[in-house]
Amino acid sequence: MPTKLTDVAKLAKVSPTTVSRVINNYGYLSQKTIDKVHAAMAELNYQPNNLARSLQGKKAQMIGLIFPSVSNPFFGELIERLEKKLFDKGYKSILCDSNREPEKEKAYLGMLAANQVDGIIAGGHNTELQEYEKMSAPVISFDRLLSTHIPIISSDNFAGGQIATNTLINLGAKRIGIITGSNETNSPTLLRLNGYLDALQKNGLDPFVFQIKSTTSNSLKKIEIARILREEHLDGLFCTDDLTAISVMNEAQNQNIKIPQDLKLIGYDGTELIQKYFPQLTTIIQPIDEIASLLAELITLRIEDPSAPLEMRYTLPVKLLQSNSI
């Protein structure tokens, strides 16, 4: 059982009201009394109860982080930085791994509302959730349109698709494919696809679009990648995430397709993991640290002032990390 305020009072031989006064620093108190209570608190390792203070109208200082999968390196790195930045601002992070399950995301929203969480940062992929419209806590979205009044932070996915494709075109590639995940309306990968299509059209080249949904099993994904490499005779390939690009590299090696001589390859995300352990991959880098900073800044701004005037969309620039796969 956690130590209670009454335990402190007993040990310090004062009334519970006196302990409460010491904690909240009000009313008349002698230095002797203050010292006695502090000594008892230290001895019992007593921490003033944030829950109680929250109910007295003070903040619980908690922010819910709803993301599809913390084991995905991109989200892992984003969540790690978010947690650190929120900690520095005095907030704790409740982790909600929505795991692409709308029911779980709904359950979390319900729990978050019930706990009077101060705010929510949502990067979930279950976009049809009406619950977001009703949330009373401030919400900031990463990459997804959740509701008409929830600001969205994202990197420039359209420009990222253009940069990757133009790079392949400038290197002389003619049959340039794209492997993309979700093509849902307003999804970040759809914007990357649109950037790809735009760049090809401006250069009079034909698109080769392959969609492998994120819910596809790993073995089926491998089979489809093997088929694309074997049958489509591409000389350039843009993958809308780095992990898919790595699967392409592995399969290209199996088929004796040389990267970059036979096939020029560009990925997307540019996590630290990729930069450290797949340094050979050329990729589009999302500014993970800046995204985390801006998400943390805007959510705390909205918590402190629910009517703070915010833009509806914040778009951060991406850049090409040039390496040996092109």
Added chain:
Amino acid sequence: MPTKLTDVAKLAKVSPTTVSRVINNYGYLSQKTIDKVHAAMAELNYQPNNLARSLQGKKAQMIGLIFPSVSNPFFGELIERLEKKLFDKGYKSILCDSNREPEKEKAYLGMLAANQVDGIIAGGHNTELQEYEKMSAPVISFDRLLSTHIPIISSDNFAGGQIATNTLINLGAKRIGIITGSNETNSPTLLRLNGYLDALQKNGLDPFVFQIKSTTSNSLKKIEIARILREEHLDGLFCTDDLTAISVMNEAQNQNIKIPQDLKLIGYDGTELIQKYFPQLTTIIQPIDEIASLLAELITLRIEDPSAPLEMRYTLPVKLLQSNSI
């Protein structure tokens, strides 16, 4: 502002006490009243306040997860599974990325105590923390001795070191090195090192131990790996984590050292990320899913019954994933 119980009462045209009775299901209530209150709750998206219920002596249903780095694939996958299993048991997860900073870990322990968190699962790396001795909430540890009364769950790190080393010996390797991270007392990597030393000794072979601390910068780590490969003339190498093994593979390629012909290589951890995207690496697999299940089971057991008799140590078996690097 979150919807309050009094807002529901106003809309349903009943007293706040009646709303409270409906929520907590006590006292006499007509079906008509119950229906009116439920309708008002639905219309306002009102959620009964867990904080208030927690103060009334009911559980807040929160568990703190203290781990060094969620962006490390091993911890990312462990945390993802933990969060899911705890969710299924009705608990939310507060993420504490202790990031190898003792002060941050202390601050989290303080916040956790202040919030009357129901329990803590700690996989932090800051082992000298006396605070764990004082925690009143139940704590279960992953891989680390935190205090004499906190149960530890780990995989069989000693056996893992033995298996990896014996595998290299059986394949004919004679100069078998180890690259390890921390060698602190009771650390999991020290146990892997001891398993390595034990296997070598039993076979009359000399050890070649190289320590690269986890706090070492990536560029310094690369330089040290390059030196080991260039100067030590090893024919077998066991890395106590997979990411280091991947850095070794990358550097071996730079130096035209062929794996496995010139150097047989075994890693450690065996995350899904490694299995999917580095399928060529032979590694020792930790049973991440079983570890998460047992951590979730034991913490909830201790929460429900603080005096539940638990073992002080639970050791789960590891296994070799045989692939192309040996």
